[in-house]
Amino acid sequence: MAVSNVDQIMLQAQNVCAENGLKLTKKRRQVLHALVMSTTALSAYELRESCKTETGDLLPPMSVYRILDFLQEAGFVHKLNLSNRYTACVHIACNHAHRFSQFLICVKCQLVTEINIPELTINNMKSDAESAGFELTKPQLEISGVCYTCKNKAA
Amino acid sequence: MAVSNVDQIMLQAQNVCAENGLKLTKKRRQVLHALVMSTTALSAYELRESCKTETGDLLPPMSVYRILDFLQEAGFVHKLNLSNRYTACVHIACNHAHRFSQFLICVKCQLVTEINIPELTINNMKSDAESAGFELTKPQLEISGVCYTCKNKAA
DNA sequence: AGAATAATGATATATGGTATCATTGCCGCT
DNA sequence: AGCGGCAATGATACCATATATCATTATTCT
Known part of the structure; x- marks a missing residue:
């Protein structure tokens, strides 16, 4: 943190x-x-x-x-x-x-950033899930990526 | 499957x-x-x-x-x-x-359903991540939920 | 056939997590 | 203060997930 x-x-x-x-x-x-x-x-x-x-x-x-x-x-x-x-x-x-949280995890330096998911994104996900016959309960998202610091280092 | x-x-x-x-x-x-x-x-x-x-x-x-x-x-x-x-x-x-995949996992029966994430949702997530200084690489989403079979059983 | 490479096996061990029972420490009561 | 009860922590043992390392077996290529 x-x-x-x-x-x-x-x-x-x-x-x-x-x-x-x-x-x-x-x-x-x-x-x-x-x-x-x-x-x-x-x-x-x-x-x-x-x-x-x-x-x-x-x-x-x-x-x-x-x-x-x-x-x-x-x-x-x-x-x-x-x-x-x-x-x-x-x-x-x-x-x-507390809303649904999303974690961005840098694959290079392991930095973890927690962001709020916008209402819109959440609602989209909910209806996508509903179409597939699911009701979402606790959508904590964890997404791999590269933070800009590491990205710039690479370049 | x-x-x-x-x-x-x-x-x-x-x-x-x-x-x-x-x-x-x-x-x-x-x-x-x-x-x-x-x-x-x-x-x-x-x-x-x-x-x-x-x-x-x-x-x-x-x-x-x-x-x-x-x-x-x-x-x-x-x-x-x-x-x-x-x-x-x-x-x-x-x-x-192969696009970004999303898995819906039923917490009751462990059923796993793989769905495609709509282009729109992906793009939203990408720009959310960008605002936080991240570039997404491999966003595989895993979301807990309850499948309708289990939901109906409960009711 | 024989060399080179890819795939698999065997052994040991690291890492992440839980079950169970024992002990300690805190809180309220008289 | 002393005591009873319950929540928190400790100790031991163990299971589950995964990898490191080196040995062996299959394939492939000449």
């Missing part, structure tokens, strides 16, 4: 939890913080590293996955299935209503 | 390979055939089962993955990243030019 207002994001997350009876414990904060700080999506096992204690202890994998589940439930984190990695939601601080 | 014209599909695959100097060996045919016959996407390890010999020998995992790589290169098979499963391309027999 790599943002400047990290503190504000963490505070907002804390507030959202308080309002909904969810507990943002120390470890959960640690994991969320690591994701918010990272420009790229992180794997569960990379997150263990990011959260290790001064004595070098790692979180057990089970805990990492449970914490990720919690953070996803709360809407703070998305899982990217293309890479089996996790990324902080860009809308934590702005408290947007 | 679950189609009636299985033989025609296999024949067409054979022809495409011949035209392009690719070898559709016996094992590759076996794997492709298993995928063409299945209504749901199959995992690599399920494919081992589908292709076992009379004596019960299984393909080594490495071979399955290599064969799947080959079939994907040839455009006969898609990998679904949402489920880490593989499915035959619906366009083998009709020999369509």
Whole structure:
């Protein structure tokens, strides 16, 4: 995510939890913080590293996955299935209503950019799906591409 | 895929390979055939089962993955990243030019339906991505939903 | 036939994720 | 403060997905 207002994001997350009876414990904060700080999506096992204690202890994998589940439930984190990695939601601080999200993933540098899908695109997709006999539920789109930085580097 | 014209599909695959100097060996045919016959996407390890010999020998995992790589290169098979499963391309027999594909995956029964994305939707997505500083390369979309059969069952 | 190359096999291991049961820590109560 | 109950975390074991590496078998080409 790599943002400047990290503190504000963490505070907002804390507030959202308080309002909904969810507990943002120390470890959960640690994991969320690591994701918010990272420009790229992180794997569960990379997150263990990011959260290790001064004595070098790692979180057990089970805990990492449970914490990720919690953070996803709360809407703070998305899982990217293309890479089996996790990324902080860009809308934590702005408290947007959560719409269908779309992730643009650079195949060269792994940069992840989350954008909102315009209403129009969503509606088109919904009716395309309907024609094929499907009702859409949770269309999270993950699309591979090349970011302009990498594209320019190549040229 | 679950189609009636299985033989025609296999024949067409054979022809495409011949035209392009690719070898559709016996094992590759076996794997492709298993995928063409299945209504749901199959995992690599399920494919081992589908292709076992009379004596019960299984393909080594490495071979399955290599064969799947080959079939994907040839455009006969898609990998679904949402489920880490593989499915035959619906366009083998009709020999369509390959456009961006979209998969509708039923969360209840695992039915997979491949549809073409209308030109319009693609172009919208491309310009959305461009606004965010991305150039799209291989937009394969995988979308969760509920097929009408399951939806009606629920009601 | 023999060399070169492509395909497959075998073994080991990395990586991603879950099941299960034990332990810890927090919260409210009296 | 002490205690009971429940949520969160830890520990161990394990399954599922995928790859690295080297050995062997088939094809193809001369």
